[in-house]
Amino acid sequence: MPSRNHPVAVAEFRLASFLPFRLASVSEAVYRVFSQHYEESLNLSVPECRALTIIAEHGTLSPTAVGQQTAMDKVKVSRVTQSLVAKGLASQRQDPRDGRGRLLRLTRKGVAIHAKIVPLAMRLEAVLFADLSRTELIAFNRALTKITTRLETTSQLDPA
Numbered sequence: 001m002p003s004r005n006h007p008v009a010v011a012e013f014r015l016a017s018f019l020p021f022r023l024a025s026v027s028e029a030v031y032r033v034f035s036q037h038y039e040e041s042l043n044l045s046v047p048e049c050r051a052l053t054i055i056a057e058h059g060t061l062s063p064t065a066v067g068q069q070t071a072m073d074k075v076k077v078s079r080v081t082q083s084l085v086a087k088g089l090a091s092q093r094q095d096p097r098d099g100r101g102r103l104l105r106l107t108r109k110g111v112a113i114h115a116k117i118v119p120l121a122m123r124l125e126a127v128l129f130a131d132l133s134r135t136e137l138i139a140f141n142r143a144l145t146k147i148t149t150r151l152e153t154t155s156q157l158d159p160a
Contacts, residue, residue, distance in 0.1 A: 034124060041120055042113060047072060049117050051080045052089060052106065056114040060105045062095060089113055 015021050035046050042049070050070040055061050061069075067077040081104055084090035089110035095101030106114060129137060 030128065033128070034121070037120060037124060038117070042116060044113070044117075045080075045083075047076055047080045048083055048089075049121075051077070052084060052110060052114055053117060053121075055084075055090060055104050055106055056111070060103050062101055062103055064101075066104065084110065 031046060034049075038044050038046055038049050044052070047070070050072070051066050054066055054069045058065070058069075063074075063077050063081050066072070066081065067074060070077075072080065081090065081092070084104075085092055087109075088107055090104050091107055092102045092104050095103045132140065
């Protein structure tokens with residue numbers, strides 16, 4: 001029974017059915033699955049695979065652009081790019097347009113690993129979404145696009 005200080009909505013609130021919580025929970029579960037498979041199959045973390053893939057898509061990319069394209073903060077991008085270079089998967093050179101900047105490019109070994117990431121990611125995605133129809137997948141993608149657009153275009157969400 002709700003008290004005077006807590007409206008009915010608060011008394012009936014269930015975290016498990018709160019959509020932002022569900023999105024976060026599903027995202028974390030998907031991350032764990034991909035993490036396990038990437039680690040076992042490729043000896044790479046999810047952030048390393050993301051960075052490697054985005055560099056492959058663009059050919060040459062700055063660490064800043066890697067962060068922007070993968071939604072990773074500067075510290076994580078720095079660690080990940082250092083790891084990719086140390087593993088011989090990426091090389092870095094000075095950006096000729098910015099004396100302090102660096103540019104990343106995949107090595108031959110990095111290109112070969114990327115060629116393994118893509119089919120593994122596609123297989124995992126297929127298994128993950130196997131129970132959804134094509135129509136549901138299209139609707140789900142549209143919904144995610146709308147949420148992403150809202151978050152990108154709204155500097156501050158105001159619930160009032």
